[in-house]
Amino acid sequence: MLRKLLSYFGSDVAIDLGTANTIVYVKGKGVILNEPSMVALALEKGGYGKRIIAVGHDAKTMLGKTPGQIEVIRPMKDGVIADFTVTEQMIKYFIKKLGSRKSFFSIPPTIVICVPCGSTQVERRAIKDSALAAGARRVELIEEAMAAALGAGLPVSEARASMVVDIGGGTTEVGVISLGGLVYANSIRIAGDKVDEIISSHIRNKHGLLIGDTTAEEIKKQIGSAHPSADNGEMTIRGRNAYQGLPKEITVNSAELRDSLKDTLDQMVTAIRQALEATPPELSADLIENGLTLTGGGALLRGLDILINEETGLKVNIAAEPLLCVAKGCGVALDYISDNRLYLNRIK
Ligand SMILES: Nc1ncnc2c1ncn2[C@@H]1O[C@H](COP(=O)(O)OP(=O)(O)O)[C@@H](O)[C@H]1O
Ligand SMILES: [Mg+2]
Known part of the structure; x- marks a missing residue:
């Protein structure tokens, strides 16, 4: 265990801070963390302020199942930072998870983080500052589209x-x-969230069934399709009857979702x-x-x-591996940066 932690010594780290998933890639090791970009917050006693009670997978399992005092949020939703403080806490949490505080902070690495092309200077600065505050020696930001291309192995420099x-x-x-x-x-x-939303509203309007975000995403993965030649049949789903409030079961097919x-x-x-x-x-x-x-x-x-x-x-x-492209691409960018092949469009 100790050896594992120590092996991160001086490693350079790439972070794909996605709206849905945060993926961390370490040079020479590959993907070492892959968790939903989600944070669960609880109201402090007395109702003053909120406290983080879970991050990543742990927070996702709570989604849609929380009592009134707890909420699960996605601080990067829509590609922008909806909540600076929570985003910062989330970045710190993930960085901390990479190794023990001591080994990681003794030789802070270079961190490459990708940001959406549409993010503002203020948002970029905030992401950079969060990583610096978490102990990085140097932080480089690169644009998501560039990272995706590098990760997909496209000949970007030609x-x-x-x-x-x-x-x-x-x-x-x-x-x-x-x-x-x-x-x-x-x-x-x-993007993907919008697809989930449309699926939820279709099922509510056409079948009178209320479903949660997790179920909508599951339906998309199982029977969602964008073209008739990729039809994937039907699926039985459960939720709450929108009118009577009772649990209900219905069958949905791929074609009706495609139309919606x-x-x-x-x-x-x-x-x-x-x-x-x-x-x-x-x-x-x-x-x-x-x-x-x-x-x-x-x-x-x-x-x-x-x-x-x-x-x-x-x-x-x-x-x-489309889900890993951006993280891998940030990893490739690390090499370009250390080789001083700085033709990347880097963001200050
Ligand atoms: N098999 C699948 N079919 C359709 N959509 C999928 C599938 N697997 C994951 N997704 C969707 O991909 C999106 C997450 O992709 P990701 O690249 O991790 O996003 P981000 O970079 O914004 O974090 C989610 O909307 C998720 O529902
Ligand atoms: Mg992404």
Whole structure:
């Protein structure tokens, strides 16, 4: 155990601070932490202020099942920091979890953290300060789209275009990269969470059943699909009858969910189209040859690649281990930084 902790000595760390999941990658070790970006808060006795009672997996298991004094929040929801203090506490908690306080703080590492393209300077500063406060010697921030491309193994430093579409929980990031820089970057607040929301409201409106966020996500993973060729049958679900308040069971199928998701998926496709329209002609030509690459958990929605291919005409590749791309990409960025190959568009 001690040896394990000591082995983090001086290791450099990459953090994918996602809206849904936080993933920590350590050079030479790979992914060593992968937890929901969630925090459970309890009201202090007397009602003054709130206290953190759980973070990550522990907080997620409480979701939708808490009594009045406890709430589970996602401080990064929508790709921006909704709550600075809680985000800072969450970063500290995860960093602390990497090793004992002593070993970690004695030689604080360089930490690379990725931030959504749409985040403001104030938010970026806040993330950086939280990591410094947690004991990092140096903190580098890189844009999510760039990290996703690096993690997907795209040839970002070459003089040809690579396009990456990272679909997370809160945001979809679209980036076109050439010669190590983002030629185009855009972030829209439509991604996995929005899909869950639409599924919940469809089931409430059509079937009169109330379900929680966790169930909505489960339905999406099991029978959600973006294209008829990726239909995945039906599923029985349980929840609370919206009218009588009693527990109820219904069957939902893949096709009805697909219909309800049409507008949301169209918005993602539109964001990709806008990126294509804004790409300089020489680079567009490269995209016809290379296609685009999907990363992030949203890339796992069945048939999304087929839909995007049909709507844009581009070849669509799904990255290997899409959920881990950004974290791995931050890890690759660590190497570029230590080699002084600083062609990355780094954020101050
Ligand atoms: N098999 C799957 N099918 C569809 N969506 C999925 C699947 N697995 C995960 N997701 C979704 O991916 C999103 C999380 O992706 P992630 O890249 O970790 O987001 P973030 O970077 O914002 O933390 C969630 O909305 C989750 O529901
Ligand atoms: Mg992400």
